[in-house]
Amino acid sequence: MLSTLNYPAIKSLTIDRYARVLSTSVTVPETVVTNDDIIKRYDLIATDRAVQFAVGIKERRYADDHTLVSDLLAETALVCLDRANVRPEQLDRIIYTKLMGDYIVPATSIKVLQKLGMRSGIPAFDIAAACSGFAHILDMAIRYIDSGDDYVLILGGDISSRSANTKNKKDTRTIFLSGDAVVGMLLGVSDEQHFLASYLYTDNTYYEYSYIPFGTEMLNKTKAFDNTMFNMQMPDGMVVHESVIDSCDIVANKLLQHTGLSIDDIDVFITSDQTTMTWEAQLRKMGVPREKSASLFHKYGNTVAALAPVNLNEMIESGRLQRGMTVMFLAHGAGASGGGFIFTY
């Protein structure tokens, strides 16, 4: 383990208004892009079989030229609300965790309110926290409900194929990875405690191990702008892979210790799967059998903040996650930053 930082102690939440997950949703663009499509488009020396073997991905979705992130988010928001039989007007707040979003300013979540035709000016803002973003906004939603909200809609994911994907065709390590997807989760107030533990951390040791360098520094220095500035840089993928496994272990054990549960008490284990290998390594590390988990990386690729919730939604839609079951939900990402929860669905 590269890091020598201390992970902070897990704290009890002083909560008297409980939150529960009412519904989830996933929205992906229609266009399926195969490995062969990418190989042909960029004239790469690679084969579909080699790509599948190396990272586990078979295909991913790319949004068409006219689709905005806010279009996908508004669509998934409506599905999510409909599944819980909640009207947009009942919402107290929308929080969106983005990679780039529609614009830098204003928040894309405000555009979502507009597309939902909302007549009430409820609070909405975006946060920027990469693959772990959904853990941050889920933690936030619990606390907003504790302090007075009744319904909080949280949204994640992006059209990251346009930014995170390298346009430098020589970098065959990253060009296959990104896909477009967005997710929604509606949380509502509940009489019973569902979230048994919540934990978030950052580890700045890994700050330069996966990053998109565009920002105020680059604006100052650069005269020639191009798309590659918005590509995810990953100088050593193995270090990132190992840091995810280490963090998974540390966070999972803090959550288990805090709740007094063992890993065998967990019915469904959800985590961010930046590659199929990363997903499988986390299952092995925690001794979780495959049937208790899901990974759609092979189908959707790296969907950034949507990774873990896409897998949660899959467990719900497939009927493998039933009400009353105990879920461990983890997310790790660039920063490094991550966290997790144990909750009763």
Add this chain to the structure above:
Amino acid sequence: MLSTLNYPAIKSLTIDRYARVLSTSVTVPETVVTNDDIIKRYDLIATDRAVQFAVGIKERRYADDHTLVSDLLAETALVCLDRANVRPEQLDRIIYTKLMGDYIVPATSIKVLQKLGMRSGIPAFDIAAACSGFAHILDMAIRYIDSGDDYVLILGGDISSRSANTKNKKDTRTIFLSGDAVVGMLLGVSDEQHFLASYLYTDNTYYEYSYIPFGTEMLNKTKAFDNTMFNMQMPDGMVVHESVIDSCDIVANKLLQHTGLSIDDIDVFITSDQTTMTWEAQLRKMGVPREKSASLFHKYGNTVAALAPVNLNEMIESGRLQRGMTVMFLAHGAGASGGGFIFTY
């Protein structure tokens, strides 16, 4: 008033662990840039006197080429902690409200942790919400403290001269406006209630009235990138000005009604001052005398999320805001998005 949206009702916070403001800080770059400096640099047809008359600005600060936002943020964080006699290791969380930040990913707040030499991996993330961002993260900090945190450091502002400022010299309406500044505010747990009311809203009617259009849409369409993509677009400044005044009135009255206070009970009135005219119009609208407020717009320009807290810090540093006094703190910005608080300092 252009908008026909309903502002949501103000809700009581169900809070049992109270927050208070322990300290504030402001950090600005050393380099002072006058109106004449900008007129000369861009060879503009304008005079210092005309600029001062039109928007009220005399000078602003620009960071030098080698300064990162995270440098300024780490500096202000240390000042803020020092003023409250709190060590970095005591912090539970850092939240930063950015315009662009150092990078798109990871969060700049994680870089701040690194620069503080933090040995503990506490949670940290960035939010993106323009000039109202500080209201969002202040509301968040109150709720994090309610649900268990002891110390939350919130940071705002950016090196926005590099992005928001137009590089198109013909647009003399916006080139004088932006300045660089960052702010910090440390909140801690308290036995007594200090925050009497909190209110946030968005108004998507104004979504296209002030924006920085760069995002996933532009990444797709654009072949030729340049600095101007990151410039603040404001098609009708008067509409924005009027929406700020309207929002100020609505939010202030909701806060007063909720607390049962009148505007005369407010000892210090703080708001975002996108121009001197905008500040003065808010004072007039609310019937607040100038001596109860502060505006440093003439000195620092539009510092985005730092606008309102820069003015709060000025009232504290000048001794005009004393412990026990009642503060109304408002912030409005692009989105539109905004909100406010009544708190006892």
